[in-house]
Amino acid sequence: MKFDRWFFAGVGLFLSCAVVDSQLASAGSGSGSDADVSALRRYYDSKVNGGKPLAQTPIPNYSKAHGKGDPHSALGPEKLVKVALQHISEGRQEQALLTLTSGLEKFPEATRLMGVRGVLYLQAGKVAEALKDFEAALAITPDDVLLLVNRAQAYRQFGRRDEALADLNKVIGLKPDFVAALFNRGAIYLKGAKFEEARKDFEKCVAIDPHAAAPRFNLAMALDGLGRRPDAISEMEQFTKATDKDTWRDIGEKQLVSWKKTAQAETAGATDANAEKKATP
Helix, strand or coil, X not given: CCCXXXXXXXXXCCCCCCCECCCCECCCCCCCCXXXXXXXXHHHHHHCCCCCCHHHCCCCCHXXXXXXXXXXXXXXXHHHHHHHHHHHHCCCHHHHHHHHHHHHHHCCCCHHHHHHHHHHHHXXXXXXXXXXXXXXXXXXXXXXXXXXXXXXXXXXXXXCHHXXXXXXXXXXXXXXXXXXXXXXXXXXXXXXXXXXXXXXXHHHHHHHCCCCCXXXXXXXXXXXXXXXXXXXXXXXXXXXXHCCCXXXXXXXXXXXXXXXXXXXXXXXXXXXXXXXXXXXC
16 A cells, blocks of 8 residues: 555645545545645645735635626636635535636636646546646646646546656656655656655655655655665654554554564564574584
């Protein structure tokens, strides 16, 4: 088991920034989770809100206008994104999609609307629709690192590994310290048993953001794949301390128990072998 996606919004973190492997959710996975909303808001902060956190910018209550035609008819793309994020934060994904879709009918080249809608589609498992939005947005802004990371996630779900790697390599070329791209590229390498390449990417993630838990889990798995079990155990112990999610901690602790039992068995076997050798005349 390994954390294999990190979704960022615009992505996300999609930021990382985010979906999951078959059992374990990574950052930004699931629909309507706190991680998803946080990722989407980070995207909004960086792309729409002039770098100011959304929490510092009051969100107008547009619900008062409901029932009087389209309450959002006078809004531009930036404010429509804000409205969609408000819907998401309150668990109204379908309403968020309607807001984004109606906005795109009015502003067909609004890449911000495409990016956020693509994230929602990806989280809902509508990968083809997500990919369509990401590709349309990237045709207009080809160097948008968040869109590239998210398109890589869509490619991965279609099994298009080489295209996903190409997008992530481009992001890292544009922004070498972009954790979401390093994490996702490392996950692809790890899945392909390219443990040394995976180790390098995850170690960079940890160096850039020492408090992030998920990269430490995958780094431990890469180290174990390289035959460095003691280092893997040390890194997994760091993971269990760093994560604030009980489910993740339980998985890490179970992996540690397995590794330590194997190490003890190997040590005992080696001791017995040496004793037998010494006893042989």
